[in-house]
Amino acid sequence: MKFSANLGFLWSDRPYLDRIHAAHKAGFDAVELHWPYDTDAAEIRAALDATGLPCLGLNTDRGDTDRGENGLSALPGREEDARAAIDQALYYAARIGARNVHVMAGFAEGPDAHETFVANLGYACSKAGETGLLIEPLNRYDAPGYFLNTATQGKAVIDAVARPNLKLMFDCYHIQLMQGDLTHRLTDLLPLIGHIQIAAVPDRGAPDHGEIHYPHIFAHLDALGWQTPLGAEYKDPRPTDDTLGWLAAARA
Numbered sequence: 001m002k003f004s005a006n007l008g009f010l011w012s013d014r015p016y017l018d019r020i021h022a023a024h025k026a027g028f029d030a031v032e033l034h035w036p037y038d039t040d041a042a043e044i045r046a047a048l049d050a051t052g053l054p055c056l057g058l059n060t061d062r063g064d065t066d067r068g069e070n071g072l073s074a075l076p077g078r079e080e081d082a083r084a085a086i087d088q089a090l091y092y093a094a095r096i097g098a099r100n101v102h103v104m105a106g107f108a109e110g111p112d113a114h115e116t117f118v119a120n121l122g123y124a125c126s127k128a129g130e131t132g133l134l135i136e137p138l139n140r141y142d143a144p145g146y147f148l149n150t151a152t153q154g155k156a157v158i159d160a161v162a163r164p165n166l167k168l169m170f171d172c173y174h175i176q177l178m179q180g181d182l183t184h185r186l187t188d189l190l191p192l193i194g195h196i197q198i199a200a201v202p203d204r205g206a207p208d209h210g211e212i213h214y215p216h217i218f219a220h221l222d223a224l225g226w227q228t229p230l231g232a233e234y235k236d237p238r239p240t241d242d243t244l245g246w247l248a249a250a251r252a
């Protein structure tokens with residue numbers, strides 16, 4: 001199994017460029033970013049080229065975080081802002097060679113939000129070119145009021161958009177908190193999944209403790225033929241270099 005370092009969380013005590021080199025030194029196979037927009041894309045690209053690490057993805061801008069926004073694409077009436085965020089993410093992704101853009105839904109509910117999300121995702125699919133698009137259900141404990149909460153709802157949105165370049169970001173941490181049954185769900189949804197992330201449940205630490213026995217998940221994904229690096233997206237109180245025993249164990 002291969003692994004991607006999510007540099008939104010791992011080594012978050014240092015600048016993005018240093019995080020890429022830290023991930024390389026630690027033996028990760030890829031990296032992924034959250035919101036790298038304050039860092040010059042050419043510099044990120046140079047660090048990726050220097051390390052040989054592919055970048056698996058980044059997120060659309062959240063909007064006005066001072067007002068608590070966490071994505072714009074499911075917000076009725078905010079289509080112009082949502083599409084500007086999609087354009088910005090696709091442009092940045094193309095410059096650094098990122099494989100995917102995660103289009104963030106935001107805090108919204110109801111049929112109008114669903115329709116808005118579907119329309120904005122349709123726009124993103126038309127503009128994405130070679131870049132893949134992802135949507136990610138977030139759990140209700142960390143993100144109460146977020147539009148997209150379950151893999152089941154994610155599938156309904158993907159079915160409604162009906163475009164081959166839109167897939168599900170299956171974050172085992174969020175799905176375990178909302179629905180569980182990870183083994184069957186990964187099997188059933190595999191054709192729709194574009195990226196998989198991991199963290200311990202419920203504390204979102206390194207994937208070496210808690211409710212999810214990750215050696216089983218890794219073996220299961222291996223048996224299913226999954227090859228894309230799994231995104232290590234965890235927040236652990238220890239310095240990142242001290243949390244990587246799970247990575248060594250998975251490699252053994």
Ligand SMILES: O=C(O)C(=O)[C@@H](O)CO
Pocket residue numbers: 034059102136138171174197233
């Ligand atoms: O929180 C997560 O999980 C993510 O993957 C973020 O990129 C989106 O909030």
Ligand SMILES: [Mg+2]
Pocket residue numbers: 136171197233
């Ligand atoms: Mg995630």
